[in-house]
Amino acid sequence: xxxxxxxxxxxxxxxxxxxxxxxxxxxxxxxxxxxxxxxxxxxxxxxxxxxxxxxxxxxxxxxx
Numbered sequence: 001x002x003x004x005x006x007x008x009x010x011x012x013x014x015x016x017x018x019x020x021x022x023x024x025x026x027x028x029x030x031x032x033x034x035x036x037x038x039x040x041x042x043x044x045x046x047x048x049x050x051x052x053x054x055x056x057x058x059x060x061x062x063x064x
Contacts, residue, residue: 011039016046 007028014024015036023038051057 003015008039008041011036012041015040 011024011028014027015021021033021036021040024040025033028036029037030036030039
């Protein structure tokens with residue numbers, strides 16, 4: 001593992017934890033959010049959770 005890999009992990013964990021791209025980018029020293037997007041790898045579950053949070057869908061409560 002290299003320091004570069006740790007930066008990717010840091011960015012991904014921050015964004016998946018709810019920290020904005022702007023703040024994550026500031027912490028990483030990025031000049032643009034485009035660069036931060038390259039570092040923050042989102043998993044599909046995180047994207048689904050974001051939609052569920054907005055629309056009030058709790059998938060645990062909606063199981064049939």
